[in-house]
Amino acid sequence: MLAVGWAKLLLLLLCLGATKSFATEELLLWHGYRGAERQALERLLDDYNRSQVDVRVRALAVPYGGYADKLSAALPRGQGPDLFIFAHDRIGGWGRAGPTIAPIGEVAAPEVLQRFPEKLLGAMRYRGHLYGLPFNFKSTALIYNRALIAQPPVGSDEMIALARAHTDRKRGRFGLAYSYTEPFFHGALMNAFGPGPFDGNNRLALDSEANIRSLQLLADWARGDAVLPEEPNSTLVSELFNQGRAAMVISGPWMLGEIAPQIDYGVATLPLISESGRPLAPWVAVEGLFMSPWSRHRAASYRVMEFLTRRSAAETMAISGGQLPANLSAFEHPQLAANRAAVAFRSQLDSAVPIPNLPEMTLLWAPLENVLKKVVKGAAQPAAELQRLQRKLERDIAALEASRQQDAERGPPVWLQGAVPLLLLAVVTAVILRRRRIAESWRRNRTAYLYVLPAMLGMLLLVFFPLLYGLLLSFTDTTLLNENSPLASRWLGLDNYVGILGDWNLWYGEGAERSINFDNFYWTLLVTVCWTVSNVIISVGLALLLALALHRPIFGRTGFRLLLILPWAIPNYITALVWKGMFHPQFGVINQALQIFGIAPVAWFDSVGASFFTGLVTNLWLSIPFMMVVILGGLQSIPRELYEAARVEGAGRWFQFRSITLPLLKPVLVPATILSVVWTFNMFNVIYLVSDGAPAGANDILITRAFRIGFEKYQYAYAAAYSMVILALLFCYALWQTRVSRALEVAR
C-alpha cells in the first residue's frame, strides 16, 4: 500500500517538474493599479498568456506608497520585475543613475512607435534614448457643474467672470477650485506663458518672465478676484464640488470616480489665457511600460509591451479600465467617442505638455509648492521669490552634478582600504586574547546566549546594519544621480559634516529685506529645541494636573479617564490629519469657533509662531494621554498613609504635593520625561502632516529637514550626515540624562 502511495507521489512530482521545465519563461510585471484598471490589465494579461505557449506574464500590484522606492532599490541590483508600469517623470533620474531601465530604441519597430503621438513618445525619451512605450496618460481639465455652468468658458477672463458670479465666500461657495498651490496644477499656467521651468536647453529657468507672469496671474485669481478657496487640497476640492459649492474645478480623470451621483458634471478643455490667446497647457503624466536592463527575457518582455499597446488592448484599458490610452486610435471606438469626458480629456492632450522628465525636476516640487503658497498669500512677490528659488535650486542641482562629475577622478581613500582589514584583525586578536573567558562564558551561559540569539540577529539586521550603512553613506556624496556607482568612488570624507555644522548663513537678503535663513542647520536646531522643551514641559505639566484631578474620587472618574486615554488609541497620523483640517484657515473648525466669539480668524500656517502653535497643540493632544497614564500609575503607587501621616502632622495640600507627591513621582516622571524628549525631538509625523514646516520650512525640525534633504533634494549622503548629527545630539542628551538619573538613584 505504502509503496504504491510513494510511487504515485513520485510520479506526480515528476509530472510537475516536467510541466515546469516545459512552460519556461515567466515574466514578472509590476504595476500600481487598483480597482477597475487593475482588472482590465489582468484581463489583458490573461488573454496574452492564453495566446502564448512558452511565456507566462505574472502581474504584481505594488502598493502605490512605496512603489517608486521599491523600484529604485530593486532594479539597479538586478532584482525586481522584468517589466513595469510607471509614470514617465522618473526616467531622467533612472537614466542617469545607471542600470535601472533599459533603452528600447533598438528593439522597438517603427510601426509600433507610430501608434503614439510624438508628444507622448517624447516623454519617454531622455538624452536621445527611448526608454519605454507610452501606455496611458493623465492630465487635468476643467470639470464643471452643469447645474451652475451652462457653457464652459473659452477664455480665462470668461472663466474668472463666471467664477466670480458663483463665488459667495460667506456661504462657502466658490466659482473655481483646484489645488493651485501644487506645482503639478500650476504647470498649466506656467506652460501657457512660456516653456515652463526649463528653457529650450533644459536649463532651469524658473525666474523667466513667463513664469513670473504665471504666478502673478494666479495671485490675481486667488487674492484679487478671490474666487479660489484658501489652502486647497484634493479632498477639499472634491468635497466642495460634490456639495455643489464649487462651480468649476480643475482636476484629472481620477476625480471622476469620486463625483457624487447627484452632480451633473461636464468636462471641457482648459480655457485660453485671454492676454496671450494661448491655451492653458496642463502637465500630462505619461504612464509608460518599462523594461529592466537585467531581465533575462528582454525579447519576450518587449512582445508584452507591444501587445499591451495594441489598439484592442488600449480599448480594453479605456473602456473597462477607465484609462486614457496612449494609443489614440482607441478613441475611435464608438463607445469612447460617445463618452464626453474621455473625449474632453483626449482633446486636452493637444495643448498639454508632458512633465519634464529631467532629474532636476524632482528637486522642484516641494520648494515650488512653498513659493506658490507664499505668493498666493501675498507674503512674497513672484519675481523676487522665483529668483531666490532659482538660485537655491541652481545650488542644489550643482551639488547633484558635482557628485557625479567627480566620480571618475576619485579613488577610494587609502585609509579606508587599510581600515577594514585592520578592524577585522583587531576583532580577531581581541577574540583570541580572550578566548578563555569567551569559552568559559559560553559554557556557563549557553542557554542564555541561545535565547538572545534571535534578538541579537534581529538587532544586527534591523538596527546596526542600517546604522552602519547610514554612517558610511554620510561620508560620501551620494545623490540621486550616482547612487549606483561604487562606494569608494563616492567617498567624500567629512565634508558633509563641515557643510552642516559650518553653515553660518543665518540670514539672507540685505537691510530691510533681511530675513532668517530657515534652511540653516542652527535655525532648525533652535526650532527643534524650542519644540522639544515646550512640548515636554507643557505636556508633563498638564498631564500632572489632569492626573491629580482624576486621581481623586470625583464623579465620572472612569469616564474621564477613558476619554482622556482615547486619543492615544488612535493612530497618530490620523489625529495629525484631523488637527490639520481643524486648523484650516477657511474651513477649519477652530477658525469658525473663533468667529463665533467675534475673534478674527487666524491664518494658522502663515506665521512662524502660529504654525508652531498648531504643531504644539497636536503633539500635546497626542502625548498627554500617555503622560497622564504614567503619572496616574505613579500616583497610585504612593501609599495613602503617607498623606494621612502628613495631614496629621499638619501639612496642607500644597505642602503635601511639594514634599510627598512630587518627590515620590520622580521615579516615574524622570523616565517619562526622557522618553518624551526623545519622541518629541524626532516627532516626524506631527510636523510633517500638520504644519509641514510652514511657512517655508521655518518650522521644520531636524528630522523633517533630514527627510526633505534626502527625499525632496535627493542628497542622500547629506541627509545621512544630518541624521548622524541628530543621532549624536540625542546620544549626548542620553549620556547627560543617565548621569543625572544615576545621581538621582544614588540619592534615593
Next chain:
Amino acid sequence: MASIEFKQVVKRYGDSPPTVPGLDLHIRDGELMVLVGPSGCGKSTTLRMIAGLESVTSGELWIGDRLANQLPPKDRDVAMVFQNYALYPHMTVFENLAFGLRVRRQPQSLIKSRVEMAAESLGLGDLLARKPGQLSGGQCQRVALGRAMVRDPQVFLFDEPLSNLDAELRVQMRGNIGRLHRELATTSVYVTHDQVEAMTLGSRIAILNGGELMQVGTPMALYGDPDNVFVAGFMGAPPMNIVTVQNRGSGLKNSLVDLQRDGVEGLAGELLLGLRPEKLCHAAAAPAHWPRIRAAIEMVETLGAEMLVHLSVGGVQGDERMIARLPGLQLLTPGDSLELAFDPDAVYLFDAASHRRIRESRPVAVAEPC
C-alpha cells in the same frame, strides 16, 4: 494635654450598617487607653476619627474642651503612629522626624535640638542621615515613634504599632512605649488586638466588639470582673472556659460539672458557667468540698513549667470541653481519664441569652491559687 470624649458617636461608611453604632467613651487626660477587640471591630476607625482622618457621622467628639467633629487634622494637635510606620521613603531619618516641625515653620535651631533630643532618647542618634529603606523594622518603628514625639502633641495615637515586629522586638518596643508614656504622661490611645499588649500597657482598656463598647476598665478589673461573656473570653490566655449548665434550683449541672449552689433559684433554667483554666486543679490536692470533674484527656500542650490540658466528656452527646492549666510535672496521655476539682467561689455565671454577667452576692475568688 487633653482628655477625649466620645458622646454617642456614630460612624457609617456609605449606606452599610454603621461600623460604630454609637460610642460613649471617656479617655482621661494623661492616661494610656488601649482599644482592643477582634479584627474589623472598628478600632482603627475610632482612632482615625480622633485623628480627623475619618469624619464623624453623628454624635460629638471632644478633644480637650473643643468639639472636634469639624476640626481638620492639622488643628487637632495629635500625633499618630501607623501600623506600617508611614515613613516618607525619600527623606532621611532627620527629615522624617523634622517633618511636623517644618510644617509648622519652627525655627531651624529648634527643629535641630528637638529632633536630636528625640533621636537620642530612642537611640537613633547614628541613623539620622539614613533613609527608611536602609533601616530595620525596629528602627523604622522607633523613627515613627520619634516623629510623633518631637512635636510634643496633646494626644498620641497608636494603630497596632508593633504588629509588624517579631516577638522579641515587640516586648522591647512595648517597654519603650510604656516608658515614653510614663515620662511624658501624654494622653494616648493605643489600638491592638493583642491582649498581652493591652494588659501590660494600658492604664485602662476598652474592649470593642462589632463597634460596640463591651467594657472599659483597668486590666485587672476586666480580668477579674468581666461584664459579659465576650470580655471574659477575650481577656486571659487561654480564655475562660464557658460551659452551658442546667439550673436545678439547688445547683448547676451538666455532663461535666455538678455544682451545689445557693441563690440560683430565681435564675433561668439554663445558664453559662465560666471558669478560668488556672482554677482547675488535681482532685487529689484539692479540698474535699470542691466539685470534681471527670473527663477524658483530648490533647496536652506543654509550655514548660505548666501545661494546658484539653478535656472532653466522653459519650456521644458529650460536647462539653474545658481547658485546664496544670503544673507541668506529670505525664499525661491523651485518652486517659483525669479527675480534677475546682473552687466553687471562682465560678462566674452568665445569662445564656444576653451573655451578661449574673453577679452573685458572694465575691469571686480571683487571686487565690488552687
